[in-house]
Amino acid sequence: xxxxxVVPGRPGxxxxxxxxxxxxxxxxxxxxxxxxxICGTDREIVRGRYGAAPAGEERLVLxxxxxxxxxxxxxxxxxxxxxxxxxxVRRPDPEPCGACAHGExxxxxxxxxxxRGIKGLHGYGSEQWTVEADYAxxxxxxxxxxxxxxxxxxVVAKAWEQIERIGSRSWFDPRRLLVAGAGPIGLLAAxxxxxxxxxxxxxxxxxxxxxxxxxxxxDAAYHTGGLAEAAARIAPDVVVETTGAPRLVLDAITANxxxxxxxxxxxxxxxxxxxxxxxxxxxxIVLENDAFFGSVNANPRHYALAARALxxxxxxxxxxxxxxxxxxxxxxxxxEERVEDVKTVIDL
Numbered sequence: 001x002x003x004x005x006v007v008p009g010r011p012g013x014x015x016x017x018x019x020x021x022x023x024x025x026x027x028x029x030x031x032x033x034x035x036x037x038i039c040g041t042d043r044e045i046v047r048g049r050y051g052a053a054p055a056g057e058e059r060l061v062l063x064x065x066x067x068x069x070x071x072x073x074x075x076x077x078x079x080x081x082x083x084x085x086x087x088x089v090r091r092p093d094p095e096p097c098g099a100c101a102h103g104e105x106x107x108x109x110x111x112x113x114x115x116r117g118i119k120g121l122h123g124y125g126s127e128q129w130t131v132e133a134d135y136a137x138x139x140x141x142x143x144x145x146x147x148x149x150x151x152x153x154x155v156v157a158k159a160w161e162q163i164e165r166i167g168s169r170s171w172f173d174p175r176r177l178l179v180a181g182a183g184p185i186g187l188l189a190a191x192x193x194x195x196x197x198x199x200x201x202x203x204x205x206x207x208x209x210x211x212x213x214x215x216x217x218x219d220a221a222y223h224t225g226g227l228a229e230a231a232a233r234i235a236p237d238v239v240v241e242t243t244g245a246p247r248l249v250l251d252a253i254t255a256n257x258x259x260x261x262x263x264x265x266x267x268x269x270x271x272x273x274x275x276x277x278x279x280x281x282x283x284x285i286v287l288e289n290d291a292f293f294g295s296v297n298a299n300p301r302h303y304a305l306a307a308r309a310l311x312x313x314x315x316x317x318x319x320x321x322x323x324x325x326x327x328x329x330x331x332x333x334x335x336e337e338r339v340e341d342v343k344t345v346i347d348l
Contacts, residue, residue, distance in 0.1 A: 001018070001019060001020075001126060002016055002126065003017065003018075003019040003125060004036070004061065004062045004063060004125035004126070004328065005017060005059040005060060005061050005125075006051070006059065007058055007059055007060075008048070008050070008051035008052050008053055008060050009048050010048055011046070011048035012048075013046075013059075014331075014335065016328055016331050016332075019061065019126065021128060022126070022128050022129055023130070024072060024074075025130065027074060027077065027134070028074070028130045028131060028132050029070050029072070029073050029074075029077065029079055029085065029132075030070070030071045030072040030128065031068035031070055031071060031085060031087075031128065032070075032071050032128055033066070033067075033124065033125075033126055033127050033128060033129060033348030034069055034144070034147075034148075034347075035066075035067040035147070035148040035346065035347055035348055036062075036063045036065060036066060036124060036125050036148065036345065036346040037065030037066075037067075037148040037149065037152065037184075037343060037344070037345050037346075038065070038334045038335065038343075038344045038346065039064075039184070041064070042062055042063070042064075042117075042335065043335050043337065045062065045118065046062075050118075051118060052118075052120050053120075054121060055120070060117070061117065061122035061123045061124075061126055063117040063123035063124040063125025063126075064115065064116050064118055064123055064151060065124075065149075066116075066124035066151065067084070067144075067148040067150070068084075068086075068087070068129065068348075069082060069083070069085070070082060070085055071128070073133070077133040079133060079136065079138065083138050084140075084147055085131070085136045085137060085138055086137045086147060086148075086150045086151060087116060087131040087135060087136055087137075088116075088131075088135040088136070088137065088299070088300055088303060089115050089117070089118070089151060089297065089298075090105055090106060090113050090115050090298075090299070091105065091113060091116075091121065091135070092105035093105075093108055093111075093112035095112060097110045103299060104299060106158060106299045106302070115297075125331075125346070127328070127348055134300075135300070137150065137300065137307060138307075140311050142311075143307075143310055143311065145318075145319055146310065146315060146319055146321070146322070147310075148322075148343075149188070149310065149318060149322075149343070150306055150307060150310065151298075151303075152184045152185055152188055152343075153188050153306035153307075153309060153310055154303045155265065155295070155297065156185060156188045156189045156265075157298065157306040157309060158297070158298045158302040159189065159240060159263045159295040160189075160192050160196075160305075162263065162295050163238055163261050163263055166291050166293065167261055169291075170289075174261075175198065175199055176198065176199045176200075176234055176235060176236045176237050176238075177189075177193040177201065177238045177239075178230065178231055178236035178238070178239045178240075178256075179193070179200070179201070179239075179242065180227055180242060180243055180245075180266075181202075181203070181241070181242035181243040181266060182202050182203075182204035182206065182214070182215060182222075182342075183243075183342060184342055185242045185266075186202060186242040186243075187211075187215070187321060188321075189242065190202050190218055190220055191218060191309070191313055191317075192309055193220075193240075194218050194219070195309060195312060198238070199221075200218065200221070201221045201230065201236065202221070203224070203230050204222070204223075204224065205224060206224075206339065207224050209340050210342060211342065213320075214320055214321065214342070217314075217317050218317070227248050227252060227255060228254070228255045231252075235257045236255075236256055236257060237256070237257050237259075237260055238256075238260065238261050238262075238263070239255075239256050239260065239261070239262045239263070240262075240265065241262065241263070241264050241266055242266045243266045244264075244266030244267045244268040244269070245266070246268050246272050246273070246274045247274055249264060249266075250274060250276060253281070253285070253292050254281060254284055256290060257288075258288040258289065258290070259288065259289045259290070260291075261291050262290070262291070262293075263292075263293060263294075263295055264294045265295050265296070320342075321342050321343045322342070322344075322345050323340065323341050323342045323343060323344070324341055324343075324344040324345070325344075325345050325346075325347055326344070326345070326347070327346070327347055328346055328348055
């Protein structure tokens with residue numbers, strides 16, 4: 001069968017080639033690949049900046065934003081041939097740490113987790129793949145066109161779960177949300193904010209095209225320009241920062257409303273530096289009882305929350321998030337970044 005593979009650490013090594021057909025082990029589903037979403041992590045791996053192949057192997061099958069259809073399922077698994085499924089990305093470390101031992105492996109504390117298509121495990125970027133039944137999430141058949149969005153939506157669902165848990169430390173009645181970045185994560189964060197009845201604002205540098213149109217489709221407000229200036233007008237109770245741009249990260253932390261919560265889900269470049277008035281920053285955070293935190297990855301609970309959120313959403317709006325679809329033989333084009341893109345998908 002064909003698969004999308006790369007040699008981690010070697011830029012330009014991405015290719016579509018033949019690999020051995022998968023064989024389902026005990027308790028595993030055999031799945032026909034339907035689609036694969038591409039994100040910034042995949043591009044980092046292709047550029048040689050991240051990623052690790054399984055032990056003893058040179059190449060890594062890419063892909064963690066999966067969508068497939070069950071071909072065969074073991075008896076008692078709860079799945080049946082024809083089911084639409086998504087595979088969970090992360091697996092707990094073998095030790096395990098306390099978080100992994102309690103099923104919260106998205107918060108692994110010793111770093112020895114593995115991740116499908118990213119770190120130590122082959123991904124879902126192949127015409128067929130296998131997945132343990134415990135790490136498969138069934139989707140409503142009506143979500144087939146947009147089901148590949150479940151993995152990024154799970155990241156957002158986890159972020160919202162954490163926001164609400166932190167807010168519950170005291171009285172918490174958020175009214176206004178500001179999302180920095182109108183990529184897939186940002187737009188899905190805005191969607192989940194709308195589902196919570198919030199007044200939603202989205203900030204991005206793109207002035208026209210599909211991104212502001214998608215925000216308008218949520219009846220949310222779209223802004224360009226600086227985050228600090230937008231926040232001064234909006235006074236957001238919750239800020240979700242998805243770009244990782246250091247200046248925006250700092251502005252998000254300092255520009256929210258008193259008793260505000262800032263969730264950071266974007267990754268910054270390691271070497272980027274900006275000056276910080278640490279004393280003023282500390283004073284503002286303390287005097288306003290602010291909280292900011294980072295959030296990454298998701299566990300099966302968050303996938304279930306995300307599946308519910310997608311099932312509530314307008315299918316036409318969700319479909320517009322997919323701005324480019326490519327066949328597997330043209331997969332290399334998916335790693336070319338285009339300003340007008342939101343989500344690029346490879347059809348398997």
